[in-house]
Amino acid sequence: MDHLLSWIIWLPVIGMGVIAFIPRDRSVLIKQIAAIVSGVQLILAIYLWYVFDASNGNLQFMERVEWIPSFNITYILGVDGLSLPMVFLMALIGFIGIFVSWNVTNAVKGYFSLFLLLNTGVMGVFLALDFFLFYIFWEVMLLPMYFLIGMWGGPQREYAAIKFFIYTLAGSVLMLIAVLALYFTCGNTFDMLLLMERAPIALNGMLWWGMSAIKVIWVLLFIGFAIKVPVFPFHTWLPLAHVEAPTAISVILAGVLLKLGVYGMLRINYTMLPDGVFWFAGALAVLGLINVIWGAMCALAQKDLKKLVAYSSVNHMGYTLLGMAAVIAAAEMNGANLISAQAGLGGAVFQMFNHGTISAMLFILVGVIYDRAHHRDIEGFGGLASQMPIYTAFVAVAFFAGLGLPGFSGFVSEAMIFIGAFPVFKTVVIISTLGILLNAAYFLWAFQRMFFGPANEKYNELPEINSREVLTLVPLAVITLVLGVYPRPFLDLVAATLNVLIDSVVSFGGLAAGM
Amino acid sequence: MDTLSNYLLISSILFSLGLFGVVTRRNGVAVLMGVELILNAANLNFLAFARFGGMNMSGQVYALFVIVLAAAEAAVALAIIINIFNNFNTINIDDVSELKQ
């Protein structure tokens, strides 16, 4: 199939076009079309997974079309082990998200159009290999998000949407500066593949205002991506946006959008500024630690279930940072510990995917209870386990997956991250293992408060989770479980790319002195 | 006497007088008369250039058109004046200041 990647990216836009011609009162048809489009996209993503050559760590299915030749802007797409899981995740969660938002009644047409646009934006970011294209998709994604939060969100939606928008835009601006800096220093190109070759050499030893150019660009890009992740001091948009966003949007936000930050760092910072990796890895690990502990402690103190889940995202993404930092273990000066680098980086990539599925489940479940009880106050429930046993079972699965219980994929990735990062960042890892306990503490405490204890009379009439909701949860739960029991299907897929990435980082490690 | 300059001079004096009338007269009809003087001055120029400047018959044709215009202008202007008079009971152009803020 030609132009598979383009189809994956632009299919939702086609769906959007179709929806535009449907009268606004035929909301079921609109939903059906959105579902079909996402379904086809998911099938394409699965097909891509199937035809992808896992033994090849380089970019595959490249598409290259001249776009704006006068600025050397090209439409380049490609997929490798890093982006493939993310594409699959987005397709899956995009598909599930349609069903999660089946209850939307307000401005259905607009909602689903924006939803599909969001899908395109995210897919584009994952598949774009031209920096300019990447940036455009990055911004395209922002806009529907703003409206989806701002128009279909909770009571504080405008505030949340604005905050999200400005926060992210601030990051984008820094990123743009970095993009332009790379463009002008590396021979006027936005082509990421060229930049990967040229940037480490072109920037080597370059000084800007007395600072190393690599450091400057690294920091700019890092802040841009860190806001998305979100890394500790830039994380406060997240609880608010999550709490205010409608369920499906929270699901996408937590499930996929947070991954963009990490993906961006791995795709851009790691390949174009390998020296910066060595310079920043320590800070990255410490930030990861702060995310883990800070997120967990904040989650522990929350009374709003959704906010708890939101902070759990902060906590979980912290592990990813920790794992990413482990890549420097493979360098000569750190003993060429390839095992550790693979474990850490593999764990980080795996954790990205797992957090996608697990947090999606968590947010769907929060949405389920909110639809029924119309509040999310943890203390306000109690004894739900006897009233909604199936729902409780799903929450238990999601919570246990979230707290890193073996048997669920989250455990594998967290264990890999810890094992990988330990040789290089011993103290940091030892402190962050406290996260194992804290994760369990906040999830179980919330679980107990909501589901255990004597049944609350008020909720006797609460309907059990319905089959539509169950169907949205089952695929996620199955993936989490299967990959938790046997992670090789996933890890084999990314292994080759990981090694390429590690090589590219490490092979420039020797230049670190030139910074 | 048969020089262009003479005619031009006469015409410019006539023009200035017309202008003077337009600028100083308060009565609408009198302003109109000033305008007629200006038009005549212009015609005079045309004919002078037709006679001396090589404009030939074209100048005369232009003059003819000017006369036509003048006739039309006079007709319309007078109609307006009469209308103004009917509405304001004056044709003193200073007093017609409905549009003034």
Next chain:
Amino acid sequence: MADFAFWLIAALTLGSALMVVSSKSLLYSAYSLLFTFIGVTGLYVFLWADFLAVVQVVVYVGGILVLIIFGIMLTNKISSVNISHTSVQKGVGALVVLGFVSALGLMVYSTPWIQLPNSEPAETTKLIGNLLMMDYLLPFEAASFLLLGALIGATTLSRKDY
């Protein structure tokens, strides 16, 4: 003789024109205008524009002037003929116009006009007719429409109930 006649006519024209703009009586202005027109007609004749001279008399004197006088009659009660006929800013106006005319005059005399050699006067009516029907057909038609428009417009405007 011709010289004398020329200057006489010029003086008549300008003098009556001065009367037009400075007379306190509106009717006097109107009558003076008659003389101006006649003077201008004379000058036309000096410029060998016989047809135009005739047209000038017919249109101006016979048409416009009568119209103006009618206008005066219609808009002023006979008793108050003089009342509304006042001037403003005469001093400044005169000064400015004087400056203007001197500037023009200066310009007229200082400009080296290209003057064609004298030629014999000729019959103009036929030539004008040819021109109007050939080179200037479009303006001619446009002018006819203009006149028609002006006619209808004037009639419409003058209606009482408008």
Next chain:
Amino acid sequence: MITGNFTTDACLLILFLPLLAFVINIFFGKRLPRQGDWVSIGAILITLVLALSLFVEMLSNWNYKFSHEVYFSWIDLGAFKIDLGFWVDNITIVMLLVVSLISSMTHIFSLEYMKGDVRYNRYYAYLGLFTFSMNGIVLANNLMSLYIFWELVGVSSYLLIGHWFEKHSAADASKKAFLTNRVGDIGFFIGIMIMFTAIGSFNFQQLFDGVSNELISGSLLTLAGLGLFMGAVGKSSQFPLHIWLPDAMEGPTPVSALMHAATMVAAGVYLTVRLFPLFTVDALTIIAYVGGFTAIFAATIAITQNDIKKVLAYSTVSQLGYMVLAVGVGNYVAAFFHLLTHAMFKACLFYGSGSVIHAMHHSLHDMHDHDTDPQDMRNMGGFKSKMPVTSMTMTIATLAIAGVPLFSGFLSKDAILAGTLSFVQSNPEHWILALFGFSAAAITAFYMFRLIFMTFYGSPRMPKVFDGIHESPKVMTYPLVVLAGLSFFIFYTVPYFNPFKDYGWFTKLIKAGNSAVPGNPTAKEIYDGVHYAHDAAMMLSLLVAALGIGLSYFMYYRKSLSAEAWSKRAGFLYNLSLNKYYFDENYNKFLYQPFLRLSRAVAYVDWDLYDKYFINGFGYVTKILSKITGRLDFDGLDQTLVDGIGRSAQGAGKNLKTMQTGRLQNYMLFALIGVIIILVVQIT
């Protein structure tokens, strides 16, 4: 068969049959006849048969060096590889048998005990999950799969303890159990990471090789060992993480039996037994102290408890302390031996207590009395006549735990005490370990007989309740009989017969291996020491057991010593013991609450300070800045400069107002002036 190798197939089936039962019961249990209990029981009985056949095979092979390992690749990223698999040796086989046996008993016992429970099918499902996880720990050949099943045991204990989650106390207890275990797991995981970093493998055998090749040594190895031991501290409920176990009694009694006799808590000891070759002398010393202290510490608490299950719970903690002590002094075979015997008699005791509670519960239920605590021994007494089987079996088990000859507990406890004594003999500075061991033995004998006397002898304290007490049905008493039977020494010494020597299949087939740590005492040195100290230890242990039993006899049977008077005399200590040394209160006060407050503070800082003032501060500053620039722009630039021009023009306009007459003619005049000026300029 699946792989063709009997051992592998049997192990696979033993591992996955209970899991299958779990899956079937959790999804379809409600719809199956009898809520699917037969599925679970069938699965566990097959498991038991398989374990027995493995056991028989082990006996028939009579090879103490038997070892069988299979594995598959779980993760392979090129350099980073994890293989998961089984390592079957004699310890594994014995342990599998213990787990299957106790689990089968629990399944059968629960048939009656849990009858009519609202979540009957889920109860059986969780039992299956629990058995699966425990078998997983037993079979693991590497730290990673051990950790995986370790955590799964934690979660199944969470589910089982919280089975009656409508009770707040049960919900609290389940959470506490899980979280306390996780504290231990942190250490465990750090230990795993240190080992992996140093040796690059999780496999036990490779780790042992790595240690003996000194890839890791010294204090780092000690640290790693202590980390791994922390896992055991959590799971086996050692001081200071012992707090969860007594609370875990909130779960159904059969679960307590399963969890606290054979499976979960034994996992910790099993871990230390398995990893014994990794521990350095320093680590072992610390382990010994932790175990010894736990043994005596828990025993002193058990003395004063009145809840029959609490007594057993602290007794379990104490006995686990013993086992850990045995590992610490190097005699890890003794630890495993005690684990084995303890599993039988402690399970028997728990089932016995379950039987008593069951009877009490029914009696109270018939009386419509919901206030009296059916677990409080002060409400019992004289049950011997009403419940002969329960009474008899519990007494046998108590004799075993007290260390009376002819019973299994005597042999194993003797082995532990001998090991301790020999350790103290060669390391006199650690004399207190021996003191811990022997005094704990005495106290154990004392409080266990206190339990028997208070429950089964004397006059009924609540005659009305007593009238309603009946012996439990046969499904409950059969397991008791089986386990009481297994508390006799003979089952551990066949084919030999000497009630004072632990000489038998066990000692023949399970031999201590050498420590992998260079410089540690060899197995032979330890064995010789134990042999040397054996007789003295036996005498002493007999003496202390007699002392404890006698004291208990006089105090609670003959009542010639007043328990009340003694407790008053030791008022402060009595309260301390009764309140479990205020551990829960202090943890709550000094750990949980401060931490919760810290979390709230963090959340407050995050949300109400950092976000509200700092991040939104950016917004405000920007807003203020924009206001300032706006004002500058409007007042400064626009109003002053731009409008200033306008205003001066206005002033000028005011002055030139006369010109602005509104008369066309004026304007014309000005236009004319302009024209003149232009003309003049043009001309000149």
